[in-house]
Amino acid sequence: MNLLPQFLIDSILLGGLYTLMAIGFALAFGVTRIINFAHGEFIMLGAYAAFWLFTGWGLDPLVVMPAVIVLGFACGWLLFKAFIERVLAAPNINQILLTFAIGLVIQHIAVILWSGDSRSTTPEYALKALTIGDAFIPYGRLVGCGVAVLLVAMLIAWLKWTEDGRAVRAVAQNSDAATLMGINVKGIYALSFALSSALGVATGVVVSFIITVTPFMGFPMLVKAVAIVIVAGMGSIVGMVVGAFVLAFAETGFAYYVTEGSGWAEGVAFVLITAILIIRPYGLFGDAEA
Amino acid sequence: MRPELFLRWAGFVLAVAVLAVPFIGSPSLADLTFRTCTLAIIAISWNMMAGAGLISLGHSGFWGVGSYVAILCANHFGIPFLPSLLFGMLGGAMIGAGLALITGRLRGIYFAVATLAMSEGLRVMAVMLPDLTGGAQGAYLDSALFPGALAVNIAAGCGAVLAACFSWYVSRTRYHYAFRAMRANERASQMLGIHPMLYRVSIVIVSGAMASYAGAVSVWYGGYLDPGVAFNLHITLMAQIAPILGGIYTLAGPILGTLAAAGLGEVTRQWLGHVEGVSLLVFGMTLAICVLYLPKGIQGGIDRLFRSVVKAPLADDSTPTRTTR
Numbered sequence: 001m002n003l004l005p006q007f008l009i010d011s012i013l014l015g016g017l018y019t020l021m022a023i024g025f026a027l028a029f030g031v032t033r034i035i036n037f038a039h040g041e042f043i044m045l046g047a048y049a050a051f052w053l054f055t056g057w058g059l060d061p062l063v064v065m066p067a068v069i070v071l072g073f074a075c076g077w078l079l080f081k082a083f084i085e086r087v088l089a090a091p092n093i094n095q096i097l098l099t100f101a102i103g104l105v106i107q108h109i110a111v112i113l114w115s116g117d118s119r120s121t122t123p124e125y126a127l128k129a130l131t132i133g134d135a136f137i138p139y140g141r142l143v144g145c146g147v148a149v150l151l152v153a154m155l156i157a158w159l160k161w162t163e164d165g166r167a168v169r170a171v172a173q174n175s176d177a178a179t180l181m182g183i184n185v186k187g188i189y190a191l192s193f194a195l196s197s198a199l200g201v202a203t204g205v206v207v208s209f210i211i212t213v214t215p216f217m218g219f220p221m222l223v224k225a226v227a228i229v230i231v232a233g234m235g236s237i238v239g240m241v242v243g244a245f246v247l248a249f250a251e252t253g254f255a256y257y258v259t260e261g262s263g264w265a266e267g268v269a270f271v272l273i274t275a276i277l278i279i280r281p282y283g284l285f286g287d288a289e290a
Numbered sequence: 291m292r293p294e295l296f297l298r299w300a301g302f303v304l305a306v307a308v309l310a311v312p313f314i315g316s317p318s319l320a321d322l323t324f325r326t327c328t329l330a331i332i333a334i335s336w337n338m339m340a341g342a343g344l345i346s347l348g349h350s351g352f353w354g355v356g357s358y359v360a361i362l363c364a365n366h367f368g369i370p371f372l373p374s375l376l377f378g379m380l381g382g383a384m385i386g387a388g389l390a391l392i393t394g395r396l397r398g399i400y401f402a403v404a405t406l407a408m409s410e411g412l413r414v415m416a417v418m419l420p421d422l423t424g425g426a427q428g429a430y431l432d433s434a435l436f437p438g439a440l441a442v443n444i445a446a447g448c449g450a451v452l453a454a455c456f457s458w459y460v461s462r463t464r465y466h467y468a469f470r471a472m473r474a475n476e477r478a479s480q481m482l483g484i485h486p487m488l489y490r491v492s493i494v495i496v497s498g499a500m501a502s503y504a505g506a507v508s509v510w511y512g513g514y515l516d517p518g519v520a521f522n523l524h525i526t527l528m529a530q531i532a533p534i535l536g537g538i539y540t541l542a543g544p545i546l547g548t549l550a551a552a553g554l555g556e557v558t559r560q561w562l563g564h565v566e567g568v569s570l571l572v573f574g575m576t577l578a579i580c581v582l583y584l585p586k587g588i589q590g591g592i593d594r595l596f597r598s599v600v601k602a603p604l605a606d607d608s609t610p611t612r613t614t615r
Contacts, residue, residue: 035399086582092398093345093538097530098581100347104527104574111567215567219523223410226403260418267414273407277400278392 005135007256013137015248016145017206019152021221022228022244023237024199027155029229031172031192034084034095038103039225040218042197044110046072046204047121047213054121054208061121062147065205069198076197080190088189103218110215118212126209144206151202155195156237168192220266227269231276247272296596297542304545305451312443324443324511326552327450328504332525333532333544334453335500338460341539342493343473345402348389349501349529351409352382354520356502357509358416358423364435371437375445375506382502383495385412390494394487397476413521428516431509439511446507453500454545461541469493473539501529524570531573534580537589546588551576 025039049068050061083102087095126140159165170178171188179185203221211217228247232239247269254265311323332349339346359381363369369377385408393404416423423429460466468489471479476486505525509515528551536547554576555569562568580587 035403083578083582090585092402093340094581094585096345096347096399096402097534098578100527100530101574101577101581105571105578108567108571108574112565112571116566223406227407230400230403263418264414267411267418270407270411270414273404274392274411277396277404 002134003256005133007252009135009137010141010256011245011249011252013141013145014252015245016148017141017203017210018224018228018244018248019241020148020199020206021203022225022232022240023152023155024196024203025222025225026229026232026240027168027199028193028196031168032084032088032189034087035099035226036084036193036196037096037099037222038079038106039196039200040220040222041103041106041110042072042076042200042218043204043207043221044213044215044218045075045106046201047208047217048110048114048204049201050205050208051119051121051213054123060123061205061208062123062143065147065202068205069202072201073194073198076200077190077194079197080193084193085186085190088186103222107215107218114215116215118214120212121208123209140209144210147206148203151199152241155199159237164188164191224269227273230273233280301454301542301545305454308447308450309444312440312447317439320439320443322552322556324446326548327446328508329528329532329552330450330545330548331446331453331504332501332529333536333548334450334457335497335504336529337533337538337540337544338457338469338493338500339497340533341466341473342469342490343397343476344490344494345398346405346497346529347402347526348405348407348409350521350523350525351405351412352385352498352501353505353508353525354409354412354416354517355381355385355498356505357515357520359502360506360509361429361431361515362422365429365432368432368435370435371441371445371510374510375503378506379499379503382505383499385502386494386496386498387491389498390491394490409521409526413517416517416520424516426517428514428519431513431515433513436510436513442507442511446504446511449503449507453503456496456500457544458541465489470539527570527573527577531577531580533587534577535584535587537587538585540587540589543587543589546592550588 021043025036028034028036028039046068049071050064053059053064053068054061079102083098084095087098123140125143126138128139130137130139130142159169167178167183167188168191170181170183171185171192175185178188207217207221224247228240228243230243231246232243250268250272251265254268255262258264308323308327312320315323332353335352336346336349356378360374360378363374363377364371389405389408393401396404417426419425420427468479468484471482471484472486472489480486505520509520512519532547532551533544534547535550536545537543551573554572558569558572562572584590586593
């Protein structure tokens, strides 16, 4: 059997998801210059929200997504106002440790509330698949990828054509100059952070019917998002998309074509990070000043 | 009495106590001392790197490498306890050298991410090379080589005391000032005639070797190793919490913080130990609270106390510098 069509389909579907994951993460990082090590935990919370609404009330993850996104936005905004805002001017080390600690706290609240058990959301479409020739397309991943592409397109449109979106881009490029232009930089920071959290929980809702939901699912996803941002470099959405697909193709390629590859695929993100940091420390698409 | 003198005496008493506990303490006290000592070693090691402006999120990587080198030495080559510790340190030093050379130009966040990647990459390797490491099932240390709990406890105690002495020694040399300059601004430190790359590689080598020593001793103590144990994120977290809690960039900070963290860990375990995940929750909250409200940690509090009692002017060494963009 020819693996190539299946490999391409799987990689592309995964790449779409990774794009959403990475852009959500990069939005807060690019604007506030603070790596949010708790971003994975927002993905986890989104997945749990989808899971509980599905098992408790039988609501489809896609139906509840808008409500969960609004909730994620509110949580992100509160988190920023309560904690992140205090370390905006602090040394890097304080910022890193603070978000790391917040992620840890959220993760273990989840462990205490919901135990460490693996769960998964199973709407009907998640169990079916489409067959074209030899290739096999699971509906769940197709739907997930579709939603991801839609959300990313909406974000890009917002960034491009709205006043707030322009302000976000201005602050990301140069926050001092943006201040001089009369932009409320702190407000934009809060907005970006909240939007980033909203995209995080949206990612969680989408992956809830694709991978298993556990309190520890966030950290590996965070690392993948970091890898994509490092591959892409700062400040380039095109780069982010390319980075997401590079990671997706590399991981899927490993899983398909290397013996015991699915185990090694977990390490691809780390190899990629290391390789890019050696060859081009500012990413494929970043500029050295970022 | 001046605070430095007080801390020196306190440190001396503490060192004697740590070395005496394996001989006279009860087994449970010895166990607590052992865990405190290994924590002290990684805390000092982390603090030394932080002192040079290098934020490590990968101390579990050093720890895990030390553990695996020690267990491989023992199981595959029959190397006894003490030499295996040395090989473990060598392994950590080599990983540290590799890390420092690879990340040569990286600063701040990017360096931190690279250390995280290193430790997770090593974990994947440990899982995927079962012939060498025992894979996900883990491996048991050859019990014929076990030197006895007393020897392992003494090794941990000596390690902690030596690590503390070493960091004290470094703080009295010109390297201390070089590292401080690098922390404030690596480019500017170059103009002072400091060779950042050289200093960076040497501090990461030393720090890696220290953390690996703790990992190597621990595998002899526990007798069992799997990738989850060796590269546990918990280790990375504890390596950060202790210095932050005690007072980052200071000499006594990591040790004070280790004692506080060990105490906190014990209290949580006794009161709430039956709830899964609660200890890490408590440590996470401690870390967040310290970063937000106690940036200079316990050491900062003590300094303030002494200042108000003695009214002596203090050389403030612990002020975190603001980073420049």
